[in-house]
Amino acid sequence: MVEVIYEQLNSPELKQDGNYIVYEVYSTGKIKTSSKNVTGPMVFYYSETNGLTKMLSNVPMIHGLGTSSGSFGESSETAVKIPERLTFFVGTKEQWEKIH
Known part of the structure; x- marks a missing residue:
């Protein structure tokens, strides 16, 4: 599972x-970025022992895509913002179905 956490200071x-947003996914599966979550075409690279490898774009490998964000608190002045997150599973449809 991959989790992207947006708008993180010092990240x-x-x-x-080109027009693609590049996501570099390492073994932890967590990406912290100072960027905002914007729509647009994405390309993913995953970590291998000898560097980053581009994921195939002609094979459906992204499943269970979801986003979350929000805030909590009693008023807008005291609310604590929850950072926006994007989560998704990378693998074959069969692998996705095995865990869900």
Whole structure:
């Protein structure tokens, strides 16, 4: 499972490759970025022992895509903002169905 947490201070911005937003996914599956969550085409790279490898774009490998954000508190002045998150599973449809 991959989790992207947006608008994190002292975290790197997401890279751009032409019109694509680049997500580099390492073994932890967690990405913290100072970037905002914006819509647009995405490309994913995953970590291997010898560097990053681009995920195939012609094979459906992203499943269970979801976002969350919000705030809690008694008033807008005291509310604590919950950072926006994007979560998704990377793998085959069969792998996704095995765990869900």
